[in-house]
Amino acid sequence: MGLLFPAIMCGVFCYLGAIESAPLFGITGSFYGVGRPLVAGLLCGLVFGDVTQGVLCGVAVQAVFIANLSTGGATNSEITYASYGGIGLAMATTKDPAVAVTLSVLVGQTFGLIFYNTRMAAYSFFNNGAQKAAEENNDRGITLWHVVYPQICTFFLRAVPVFLAIYFGQGLVDSLLNSVPEIVTHIISVLGGVLPALGIGMLMNIVVKDKIQLVFFFAGFVLLSFAGLSMVAIVFIAVLVAYLVYLSSAKVAAPAVEASGTANSADAAYEDDDLF
Incomplete structure (x- = not known):
């Protein structure tokens, strides 16, 4: 029961940090606020009761994704899933920033992209419904297809997977970390420490x-x-x-x-x- 509330809240925050949640907080408040790893670290730290480690995990993950760009709707990693899925799962297990980085990259570039592309496909169906309602001057239909249905879809595709990953993934991550040799754990920590430097290097390549x-x-x-x-x-x-x-x-x-x-x-x- 102790993990139920943090897992639920991480799922809700993952939904609130989506760019589709702009009607609630605006794009700045949602995608560029709640959806950033640094803010996610603070929020995850609050719900897990360890703000210091949450912020440290958030800083490490933010450094990795600091130069992450989306061009024409295409992205190489879904940053919101990476933020709350990776940091939340790390806070539920080791609370180690290096492990948080590794899990965030794994979640963002696998499950995050799968659900991201699923959402894009579903939204094309909603657009057809909204266009048909507009042609019929159906105000209620426009609201349902353009606002209500997409928000419901976004909630289930973001909140539910993150909740399940944190709630049921804790035992899996703990067993893996406890069963693998110490050298493997050391390699994970080293790679997790190198990835933030790689993110800073990518940012410098853009800025300089x-x-x-x-x-x-x-x-x-x-x-x-x-x-x-x-x-x-x-x-x-x-x-x-x-x-x-x-x-x-x-x-x-x-x-x-x-x-x-x-x-x-x-x-x-x-x-x-x-x-x-």
Whole structure:
């Protein structure tokens, strides 16, 4: 009975974190709020009674998926399933962030994608019903096919699988971790620690446009590892440096824009409108 309530709440949060739940919280509050691993770690920590470990698991999983992108509706991992399925299952077993990362990747890239694509297929059926209701000027039918039925479908495809995975998967995960050799458990922990670094690397590949910008990342690493500064202090330093770089870039760009505008004005003075 002790696992029933946390499993139910993780399933409900997985539903509330879906982009389809936007009518409840808006896209920012649902998909970009409740659906993020960092928030999922906090919520899972609250329902399992260990906020510290929940947040640590959330931070680790967030680092893995920090550069996760969906292009044209296609995605390589379903982040909401990964958040609540992986973190919730880890909180029900070891509460180890490395295990949470491994489980999140496994859940997000297997079961998450299966149910994600199932939802996409079901929604095409709902769209046909909504279109037919619109052609018949059936307001009630439009509401049912466009809002009610999709929400019910989303709830069952998100809340139920996550609940079942956490409630019945605890024993399976515990038995696997207890039965496998220690070297395998160590490999899982090592890989779980490497995956967040891979996520940060993918993010840097997107953000860094010029190799000279890597200097700022190395400076932050030195300040954290050797100078002993806290992360909060480094954030303030980073904000000041970013502001100085912005000011210097603006001062360099302004004369170039003015020169370009002057040249265009000079060219315009010699233009003959009758020629065009």
